Structures are given as C-alpha cells and as structure tokens.
Amino acid sequence: MFIVEVDEEHAREKAKQGADYYLKPMNCPCHVQIFNQGMKSYRDLPLRMAEFGSCNRYEPSGALHGIMRVRGFTQDDAHIFCREAQIEDETKQFIELLSAVYKDLGFEKFRVKFSDRPDTRAGSDAVWDKAEAALKSATEAAGYAYELNPGEGAFYGPKLEFVLTDAIGRDWQCGTLQVDFVLPDRLDATYIGEDGAKHRPVMLHRAILGSFERFIGILIENFSGRLPFWLAPRQVVVASIVSEADGFVDEIVALLKKHGLKVEADKRNEKINYKIREHSTGKVPVILAVGRKEMEDRTVTVRRLGESETQVRSISDLLAELALEATPPDLRA
Numbered sequence: 001m002f003i004v005e006v007d008e009e010h011a012r013e014k015a016k017q018g019a020d021y022y023l024k025p026m027n028c029p030c031h032v033q034i035f036n037q038g039m040k041s042y043r044d045l046p047l048r049m050a051e052f053g054s055c056n057r058y059e060p061s062g063a064l065h066g067i068m069r070v071r072g073f074t075q076d077d078a079h080i081f082c083r084e085a086q087i088e089d090e091t092k093q094f095i096e097l098l099s100a101v102y103k104d105l106g107f108e109k110f111r112v113k114f115s116d117r118p119d120t121r122a123g124s125d126a127v128w129d130k131a132e133a134a135l136k137s138a139t140e141a142a143g144y145a146y147e148l149n150p151g152e153g154a155f156y157g158p159k160l161e162f163v164l165t166d167a168i169g170r171d172w173q174c175g176t177l178q179v180d181f182v183l184p185d186r187l188d189a190t191y192i193g194e195d196g197a198k199h200r201p202v203m204l205h206r207a208i209l210g211s212f213e214r215f216i217g218i219l220i221e222n223f224s225g226r227l228p229f230w231l232a233p234r235q236v237v238v239a240s241i242v243s244e245a246d247g248f249v250d251e252i253v254a255l256l257k258k259h260g261l262k263v264e265a266d267k268r269n270e271k272i273n274y275k276i277r278e279h280s281t282g283k284v285p286v287i288l289a290v291g292r293k294e295m296e297d298r299t300v301t302v303r304r305l306g307e308s309e310t311q312v313r314s315i316s317d318l319l320a321e322l323a324l325e326a327t328p329p330d331l332r333a
C-alpha cells in the first residue's frame with residue numbers, strides 16, 4: 001500500500017487517533033461501511049452497490065507492465081449483499097450482464113473457471129456446499145460450461161473467473177465473481193431476518209472488466225489499435241487539401257462536434273497524402289479530405305481506415321451514418 005506522509009499539524013491528529021493513513025487499495029471495506037449505515041432488513045436484500053472505484057497499490061517496479069499493470073487504476077467494481085438463497089439468482093444475472101458487455105466490446109467468446117474450497121478456509125462445510133452448488137448451477141443455467149480449479153478458491157469463499165479469448169486466440173482473465181462469507185463477519189454487517197433476529201449477509205465481489213486501464217490494453221491488443229468507431233478516442237479528422245478550405249474544415253468540425261462525434265481539424269500546411277498517412281498510422285477510423293471542389297459542392301471525400309477506395313459524400317448523408325456508428329451497440333435501434 002501507499003503510506004501517506006503527513007505534515008506536523010496532521011501528525012498530531014494522527015497521534016491522537018493512533019492511525020496511519022494509506023491510499024485505498026480496494027473498495028470492498030468501504031462498501032461494507034456504507035451497508036452498515038442504518039438498519040437493514042431481509043426486504044432490502046439483495047442490495048447492490050457499484051462503483052468505478054480508483055485504487056492505488058504499490059506494486060514492485062518489476063511487476064509494472066505498460067498500461068496492463070499500473071499502480072493507480074480504476075476498477076469496475078460492485079458488491080452485492082444478499083442472503084445465501086439469493087447467490088444463484090445474482091450470479092445468473094451477473095453472467096448475463098457480463099456476456100452482454102463483452103459482446104458489445106467485440107468479444108463473443110469467453111470461458112468460465114470455477115475455483116472451489118481450499119484446504120484452509122473459513123465457514124462451515126454446509127455453507128460452502130450451498131455456495132459452490134449455487135455458482136455451478138447459475139453458470140449452467142446461463143448456458144456455460146466451466147473448468148474446475150480444485151482447491152483454488154479463496155479462504156473466504158468460492159469464485160468464478162471469466163477468461164476472454166481475443167482475435168488471435170490469446171486468453172485474458174478479466175471478470176470475477178467471488179463469494180465472501182468472511183468480510184461481512186469481520187466488519188459486523190447484519191440484517192434483520194424474517195424471524196426478527198440478526199443475520200450475516202453474504203457478500204459477492206464482482207467485476208466485469210477488472211480494471212479500465214488493463215481492459216483498454218486488452219482492447220488495443222484485440223483490435224491491433226483499430227478500435228471500433230464508437231470506441232475510438234479520435235473518430236474523425238477533417239483535413240484541408242488547400243488553405244482556402246480552412247473555413248469549410250472548421251464548419252464541418254463544428255457540425256460533427258455538435259452531433260457528439262470526437263473530431264479534430266488538420267489545417268496544417270502539409271500535403272494531403274502526408275496528413276492521411278499520419279492519421280492512418282494513428283488509427284483514426286475516418287479521415288475527411290476537403291479541397292476547392294468539396295467546398296463548392298458542399299461534399300467531403302471520405303477515407304476509411306484500411307480501405308483504399310475513397311467516397312465523395314454529402315455532409316448530411318455522412319453525418320447520419322457516422323452518428324449511428326458512434327452509438328454503442330446496445331443503444332442502437
């Protein structure tokens with residue numbers, strides 16, 4: 001963990017409280033603290049808490065690897081507080097959500113690994129029996145086979161891992177669903193059951209992407225840098241062929257921006273082929289070239305990444321097409 005150094009004034013405060021300060025390495029305990037605010041009833045469960053939570057971990061420098069492993073990152077994290085009987089339904093719903101997200105991001109295939117009880121563990125065998133059975137049947141009900149990793153579960157509960165296969169067959173472990181019997185106990189999370197007595201909720205830790213940073217790395221690998229149009233950080237570059245067209249370039253850029261497209265102008269005094277080469281290398285999906293002819297006709301010459309042919313299009317036509325492509329798949333009509 002990162003230890004926070006404090007100045008003199010805060011050092012006195014720190015001494016009073018007898019506490020050290022650290023940057024948050026995980027979100028789980030904070031979510032239990034939120035759960036613990038106020039009394040919870042069995043009617044409140046399942047209670048799902050999601051956070052794109054930023055975490056900091058002081059990884060050894062040798063373990064750092066580009067964008068794949070960094071010391072400050074953002075997890076697509078969530079915790080589900082539920083009753084034992086709800087584990088199966090929650091798991092099923094999670095797998096459905098996860099497969100929809102993977103599909104939108106261009107991954108049709110993934111495998112499921114199931115890790116069951118290790119030798120050293122917390123919780124009774126009866127509880128492990130129930131949790132393991134719930135994970136297995138939820139996976140099967142969602143239509144997936146699983147590979148078994150015997151004894152590879154955490155001491156606090158069994159887990160599912162979701163492994164993506166990318167365009168050239170490489171595997172990436174991304175999603176996880178981890179059942180946890182221990183943390184709610186350690187942090188004294190309770191709910192009032194139908195019987196009027198206090199009970200411990202089960203906690204499910206789950207992430208779909210893992211961390212955004214690493215997942216962006218996986219996307220770049222999978223698409224060899226050529227991200228789908230709706231995901232590309234620069235979707236369109238409008239390049240002038242002659243400097244007289246600069247005003248028209250600005251007009252088109254403003255129009256595309258107004259429609260939510262991520263667009264830049266290139267009005268540099270360079271040859272159009274030079275500009276096209278540069279933006280193609282930068283994997284910009286759509287390059288619009290604009291010269292005198294286009295200006296007079298109010299058209300653009302469209303060059304799509306990876307295609308050798310160009311197209312002359314009216315601006316309104318092109319705008320409708322790009323606006324659709326820029327919409328994430330699950331929001332398209």
Ligand SMILES: [Zn+2]
Nearest residue numbers: 027028205206
């Ligand atoms: Zn967690």
